[in-house]
Amino acid sequence: MSDQTKPRIGVYVCHCGMNIAPKVNVEDVAAHAGTLAHVVVARDYKFMCSNPGQDMIINDIKSLGLNRVVVASCSPRMHEKTFRNAVKSAGLNPYYFQMANVREQVSWVTHDSMDATEKAKALTAAAVSRVFFHQPLSTREVPVIKSMLVVGGGIAGMQSALTCANAGYQVYLVEREPSIGGHMAKFDKTFPTLDCAACIMTPKMVDVLQHPNITLHTYSEVEKVEGFIGNFQVTVKKKPRYVDMEKCTGCGTCMEKCPSKKISSEFNEGLSFRTAIFTPFPQAVPNVPVIDAVNCIVLGKNKKCGACAKFCETKAIDFEQKPEFLTLDVGAIIAATGFQAVNPTHLEPYGYGRFPEVYTSLEFERLNNATGPTSGKMVMKNGQIPERVAIVHCVGSRDVRHKKYCSRVCCMYSMKFAHLLREKTGAEVWEFYIDVRSPGKLYEEFYNRVQEEGVRFVRGRVAEITDMTDDPNDKGRLTVVAESTLTRRTVRLPVDMVILSVGLEPAPGAEDLGRLLGVSRDGDGWFTELHAKLAPVSTPMNGIFLAGCCQGPKDIPDTVAQAMGAAGEAIALLSRGMVTTQAEISHIDPDLCIGCKSCIGACAYSAIGFDEARRVAVVNEALCKGCGSCAATCPSSSASVDHFTDRQIMGELERLV
């Protein structure tokens, strides 16, 4: 520890152009730092992070034999890496370096420049007394497993899986439903180009199924995630399909023969029925049915039946199937769990659930879809074709009592519905909106086209939908009540059908997956990205990325773009092949440890083992994330986190007060 006893510290105070300098008297701070023990040189410079600034440090290290560097400038979250590399390039261990944040936490937030300068001095002095106790550390390179996991088989999951597979990496795609496709599989047309969802998505689904690098696990869920960036061990639970996937040819006979037919179809939003053995929709991928264990006469009610087994030529039905657990070793994880439409039942004024002719947008999508309950004919529950339809925007969205955010896609799909209705039924279509939001490419053009098709736009949020009518011959119709704010009158519009453009919320189960992956969620339940603008697809958990609506409501173009982005980040990680583990991890001094195991109890990652022979605790460096819980629990400080040791922190405290 020779250089430990003779530290030679260099202090550099940055002007950061006009950001620090006028408010903080940088010359004063540098001068004050110069008076501190072991400080050999103290300078101030306009832009420390610039090349000349970094060169100044490098030259001082070489010429003055500095073995400690302190830079008082911006937040270490911004430029710690930059300066560490500069120190390293001068041949000094990059951890003999400490920053003092005198911009975000001093000059930008303090009125009085006297106070700001005093605070800057104290922070710089504290950094100097901390760096005195710094020790040389080195990061370790750990090999990255060249495969990845994608959770969620909607368009986002499929796209990121395909992009990564095309880059030559092994991808495991885990989807909870019997088939991939997600919400997009439910749509007929998609805005703004009105091309049909099935036509553009089914080829992708088949690609995913047949891609040599993609292993598809449908009807499966993630149970547990362990390990760290580049080396995750994921436990997946494959729910029993009761159908042998190898033998099944997808002929569909079993579905015809199944006697219990009165089960509400989730895929068709409850507008039609399905059998106990079913595939969610005809183009399901994989085209292998599952048996719904609750409603199946054999499995659910354990009575005699077995019709499906009897008629299955390839004998693929297997009532004895049990859940299967398998462990996947992956280097990166992409969460693509998508969204769920808001259920408007609790939004009282809209009367959903009370009035049969009030539909949600997803229900209308199924009505309009050729594979839907009405094979695409626009027929209401009462069998009639609607003559006048009202489409209600912002149902549940932009409302502090429900979802305070704008769900971003409802205006566009509402206009798509209006177009489809006009085209298919010629019905009078009214859209009640607050603001039409059509920001995307060709979106405004689509809005104009729908206006030209005679859709009537009323600017006013619907206050109430009721079956109370004023004019007797409107009996049986619904009345939409809203203020038309542009004509300053209350509109009471009798209509035959109402479509509620419901907002989006996180998919059910997102909270559990978030806890498994260690990814936090914002107030509304969407996964929190690392940086809203600059890192939208990565998360604070290294090696875990986000794609699609699970990060926030977005339309298909943005979802696909983000899916490719997330795949790009994952590929970047995997292609590096190695990942540097952080240097700031814990270790336990065997001479001080008395084997009380307190640290083992405190470790959230079970990263500390116990050496029975020597009766001491030992840190598994691969699993340790450097959170310091063990260090804070250990009374003798034999457990301590490198770069955050007691001496360093208490050293910093010494001059802070």
Next chain:
Amino acid sequence: MMMYPLNSPDQGIVQTVRSMLQELLGKKLADAVLVLASNPWSDVPMPTLFTDPDRMEGVDPLAPVAPVSSARQASALTRSPSGKTVVLVLRPCEIRALIELVKLNQCSLENAIIISMDCLGRMENKIFSDEAKTGPGITERFLSSPELQGKITTTCSTCNDFLPENADITLCTLGAEPGHMGFEALTDKGKALLESLGFKKGDDLPKRKQDIAALADKRSLSKKELFDATALQMSTIDGFQTFIGRCLNCYNCRTACPVCYCKECVFLTDVFAHPPELLLERATRRGAVKMPTDTSMFHLTRLSHIGHACVGCGQCSSVCPSDIQVADMFRTVSEKTQAFFNYTPGRDVTEPIPQLVVRNGKRGD
């Protein structure tokens, strides 16, 4: 309640206990006995590990003295399974400390027989040796003379946990006629041992309940007075500084403390070995700094480490060269800490240590 009364032990209480322990070894009911015993070189009986009954003539567990907390010795003895059955004769506070050490994976009570006693308190070593000089049978004299019983330490005179928990056998003197005593079995193991030694079950000692209650009330009252006064003293920084004014950072109190279990105290490591310029800087900031430094830091940090585990044995006060009543401070503060965590040290070996209850109540192993 399984009481084995001895109405008129012919050889007196000390000899009765001594021969009982000798028979445990003699009859191979145990392989060794750790018990307080006098020896020719010390005027104060010391914890001694016996394997040969014939060498046990100095055994005197009821002597009103405890030069060191036997918990630490008992822990060393049971640090790892020795395959031997050891009898540990400990005071109630020493048992509580031992149980805390078990929780810290320092030892185990598997094949240990614990014998304890109605603890009437102990004298400081010096006072005991002076009294022992004045005549023979200090223990018998202590048991029967309230005046001698008044000479116990402040800690013991304010302790109301004088009856043992988690022991197999208790040597009962409270409530017995003068010169008489009884053995009480608290566990089936204790019962079997006493009966195999030929003791006969009987009814409770005549005035045991009243005597225990009386002593408990007396001690609780004095405890409350002491704790209130100490709490008041500690409630201001000046009070606290005055209290530890003469502390030398010798860390004796840490060494004597049975539950302060670190192999090497952090205050002895380089974390507190401050470089000269740091000390000079501290001095410049306030104009002056008492040396050695970090005295307050030491006591507060130690309190934060074992505040929940302090069993109130008073050894820290006994060993302080500056006569600081460290135990008063530690017992007063830890009473509130233990209330805060709703935790009682030594009550139950399965009750996890509060700071470590992190994940839904179970401590990771």
Next chain:
Amino acid sequence: MSEYKPKIVALVCNWCTYTAADLAGTSRLSYPAEIRMIRLMCTGMIDQKYILKAFLDGADGVFIGGCHPGDCHYIDGNIKAEKRIGGTRNLLSQFGFEPDRLALQWIGASEGPEFQHNMTAFVERITALGPSQVADRMIL
């Protein structure tokens, strides 16, 4: 003595509160300069010694900022901190340090304004409490 300016140490976690502090900086949300901050990887890393040392060195207040429960980057570091800091506050309150001098708040990474509000409120509360009893005493 000039108008009393409290000395306050803030121990904050890198992932949430320190990020919120930076966000308060970039949004120019000013708060009193008496706050002096130390960046730690997690509040679960805060040893009770650091808090005791800060107060004994003359700090009038110690503010600890961490992630909201459930958001901790290390799963439950903040929950461990909450229990430990509760114990420390109980200890310090017996030595004449008002409990309010040691604060623990959850401030998320995106809560710049909340950070500013918390800082200003804490400085006001400490100023109201007046200088710590340690003040400029020569503490042993």
Next chain:
Amino acid sequence: MNKASKPNPFTSISDIATINACIQCGTCSGSCPLSDQMDHAPRELFALIREGEYDMALKSNTPWFCVSCYACMVRCPKEIPVTDLMYAFKEIITRKRTAPKNQKMPDMYRAFSRIIKAKGRITESYVMALYGVKHPLDALKNIPLAVKMILRKRLEPKALSVSDPESFARLFELTEKSEDKA
């Protein structure tokens, strides 16, 4: 003097700032039973105040048509306390006497308030009579109904009253002096 710099008469209302959150969506007007009678629907009244049109707001009949049914308040997507604000506006308009002359409700309020001050309790017939002085036509229109009420012994000839109206009336003086915020 441009309009914006004129003093805002509504600042005394404690939660007036909530109208800044209004996105002009019209839910309140759509939910209001009598919005068709109002010169400015509640949504529009907030817009006027925000744009500094204080005189128009003070002269508006909107608050006087508020039946206090709270339908707007439970549905407002920004949780603006519309009904409470209407009460606050009425208090300011009454104090500044800027209610539109043709408005009947202020006169009804004044009659109602005077009867409470005089008797401590309300008797519909007395209120109708006092109000009728200003609006005889309305009073007359209610005569047939009054007759039916008398036939069914539902009109109290004698005015209801608290035991000691004089001391009760002091409540009005005590609350008069304090010009507290609405």
Next chain:
Amino acid sequence: MRICFYPGCSYASTAGYKESTEAVCQKLGIELVVIPDWNCCGATVMFGENKLRATALAARHFALTQAMGFEEIVTGCNACYATLGKAARLLNEDAELFIKTKDVLQALGLTLDRIPKIRHLFEILTKAMPDAPSERYRSLSVGAYYGCQLTRPHQFLDKGGYPEILETFLERIGFAVTDHSARTQCCGASHAVIYKDECRNLSARIIREISDKGAQIITTICPLCQFNLDQAQTGDLTPRIPVTYFTQLAGLALGLSATSLGMNKLLVSAEKVISRP
């Protein structure tokens, strides 16, 4: 059971609300302890004139109730329920207002320390009424009308727009119930009295909806709602459907006579409807 009752100004002149409430309570052994020397709660007027005065008018009863040793005030009128509730909420939330109100009441010789809970008579009877006392009215289909201020603005008792507690109560005590959408539509309240034409179709729309949906009788829980819906049918509006108080139906279910429930005071007689089954 003793309840501290606040009658309100319109209680006596209603179409039998007073008689039916007292008859039913007497039958159920509920003692109505009327607040002596109660005053008008200020209804929708006073909060539009002077906030402190409106609060003081209401708070005078809080002081009186406190003196009587009760923890709750029960009232049968939606306007009083809402106004007393608003005053109670303001006093709990605004410390400054509480002090000022306390001083005003002090000057009137009353002390105010605690704010009682405000309850509607309906809440009391839902607990006190026994199940289906008689099967006589099982086929009489009732349209329950809540008015605005029972479930708004605070949706403590039930949802604000489409509540169900009155229907549940009526079915439990032996009536058939009509599902309809006008449960909390506004009847025009006090405006209907002086703006007859403008508010005419408010009540008309409610009556038409309830009768179209097949109800034979309407029941309300507020004097002003009953008055408006009742008198709205004196003109040319058909169909005629009697508008009663829920306490009158409760009385019928308990076997009390129509006259003892003051049903003779209804403008649209309920005679035929309740005698038919």
